[in-house]
Amino acid sequence: MRPTVWTPRQKRTVWLDFKTGRGITDNGSTVRPKIGERRKNPNLTDLLDTAQALGAERIMLTGKVPEVAPGKAHWLIVRTPGWTPGGHWLNKPVTGRFTHDVSGQELEVRTAEEWFGLDELTPTQARDAWSLTGTALAEAVPGAVMFLTPAGTGANAWALSLPKSIDPPTLPGDIAEELHLTSGQHRIEHLTTGPDRCDCGACLPLVDAEATPTLETFSYVDGRFMYAGVCRELGTGPARRLTGSHAADLLELDPYARARFKVRVTVPGDWHHVGLFGVKHEEISAGWHYPNQPGTTWETWADGAEIKIARDAGWIVHPLEAVEFTKARVLDTFADRMVRARERVNAAPDAEPEVRRAAAAALRSMLIQTIGNFASRIKGRTVTVWSARDVPADYVHTIKRFGDAWTYEQPGRPHTERTLPYYRPELAAQVWGRARARVLRGPTGLAGVSGGVLSMDPSTVLGINGDAIYSTVVPSWALPTAQGGGDDGKVGRLRLKGVLRNVPTPRRADERNVLRAKAEAVGVPGWEADV
Structure with a gap:
């Protein structure tokens, strides 16, 4: 379909x-906010009134x-x-929706x-980055335009890029639901001792922060786009189920x-490294973990690429x-076009560096969110009330308090005939499975040399976050390659983003994230890292 x-x-x-509240309009006009009396800076109502007047x-x-x-209190949940x-929509990225009581004007x-993953952009830089992103995308994907979200923009660009000879059927409902229940996204794992290390007993830390309180080196490696x-020649519908010996035969042949396999795995007795297969915690809200305790056995679903490496x-x-x-x-042309759009952004001659970086980050957000959108059900919505008594009984289990306000969640509607082909x-x-596999072991620009954890x-190894690797070397x-390494500039390569010297060993993930930001800001001497 x-x-x-x-x-x-x-x-x-x-x-x-x-x-x-200061800013700029689409056409470049300067905006000065309408600020209420006895306020130095605008509140949310002031911002809404300013936008409405324009x-x-x-x-x-x-x-x-x-x-x-x-x-x-939530800045969006106020009177x-x-x-x-x-x-x-209160999960990140937040979206507020308002209607003017007199004119009926709707405002988001x-x-x-x-889009840009940056909070230091000025309004002018953000608008310029938006324009640059849209121009580069339209040049790479004929007919593409910017939607309200990176996911919507990317999904439409994929539809425009799907070869006319391909008309993939949607999956049967039972297989699609099974994928929802058994597919993890990117890997998030803190591998030093401390409060953020998995305490299941089967996930052993690799770095003892107590024994090594200071690191001579902290390095941050990340995948380029x-x-x-990892979008080449993926599988789609029709799909078929294989059981028992037939699944084993496929894996051998x-x-x-x-394919995705349900497997029973056992950590080798002499293993001392990261775990290779994810499994859901018993407490579902805790997400996924990656046991590495020798002798541990469990069952899970995994992509064929992950199984090959294991x-x-x-x-x-x-x-x-x-x-x-x-x-x-089904994704090859889309991925190629996104790469071309990124190349156009990075080569834009008249854009300042901050704008180029922001536009490249927007394309990255677009790609990541498009892949996530393939597995997304239609979003619900957050309703705000000012008394808990106004929450309908059916939604009491979703209630949250933000200062004086209360919210509850209304579920999303089922897919329609229009949205189902995007599911x-x-x-x-x-894509998630291949990316996790490449973080473990992936190609480099050096013949016969593999990279990865x-x-x-x-x-x-201090931790993994998506396609980012944090290390003490x-x-x-x-x-x-100019420095004798394996990063030849191709997309999908794991490359060094930044290095710090003589820093405290991060016991918590947020401490590690602070080091990551500092390392990226410092970069690598003699080499300017890209987005």
Whole structure:
């Protein structure tokens, strides 16, 4: 079932700094906020009134937007005289929806961080980055336009890029639901001792922060536009189930089959490294973990790429059943075009460096969120009330408090005939699985040399976050080829982003993230890292 290309009406937008309310319109006019009496800086109502006076339909907020603490007031959940809140979305990235009580004008409030991942952009830089992103995308994907979200923009670009000869059927409901229940996304694991280390007993830390309180080196390695490097010849519908010996035969005859396997795995007795297969915690809200305790046995689902690496590493893997997909070039053209758009952004001659970096980050967000969108059900909405008694009984289990306000969640609607062709959980599961596998062991620009965590001394690995690796050494394969390393500039390569010297060993993930940001800011001497 081929997706239908959408052509949205472009919304009039004002780009405003969250703190000052100053900003710029789409056409470059300066915006000064309408600030109420006895206030130095605008509140949310002031920002809404400012945008409404300019005829805008969307506010894009730049600058540092306050983090929200549980139970505390939310900057979006406040009283807004003259405006009625609609169905907000409070998970990151937040979206506010309001309707003017007199004119009926609808106004969305979004953050530029949703696109650019940066909070230091000025309104002008954010608007310029948006324009550069849209121009580069349209040049790479004929007919592409910017939607409200990176996911919507990317999904439409995929529909425009799908070869006319490919008309992949959607998966049967039972297989699609199974993919939802058994597919993890990117890997998140803190591997030093401390409060953020998994305490299940089967996940052993690799670095003892007590024994090594200070690190001579902290390195940050990250994948370059990683998902674009793992989109080749994926599997899609039709899909078929295989049980028992048939699943085992497929794995033996074609270890590169486009398939997901339910397997029983056992950590080898002499293993001392990261775990190779994820499994859900018993407490589902705790996410996934990766046991590495020798002798531990469990059952899980995994992509064929992950199984190939594990078997090569000596793990015992018994296939129990499988779902085999049909190989097709369903994402190849889309990935190639996204790479071309990124190249255009990085080569833009008239854009300042901050704008180029922001636009490249927007394309990265677009790619990541498009893949995630393939496995997404339609979002619900957040309803705001000012008394807990106003929450319907059916939604009491979703209630949250933000200062004086209360919210509850209304579930999303089922997929429609229009949205169903965009629902491709098999594509998301394979991209996620391949990306996890490449972080463990992946190609480099050096003949016969592999990169990734498994090529590193386990005692040097501090953590993994998606396609980012944190370590106490600088892996030689992550250096650029000009410095004798394996980074030849291709997408999908793991490359060094930054190095720090003589820093405290991070016991918590947030401490490690601070070091990551500092390392990226410092970069690598003699080499400028890209986005």
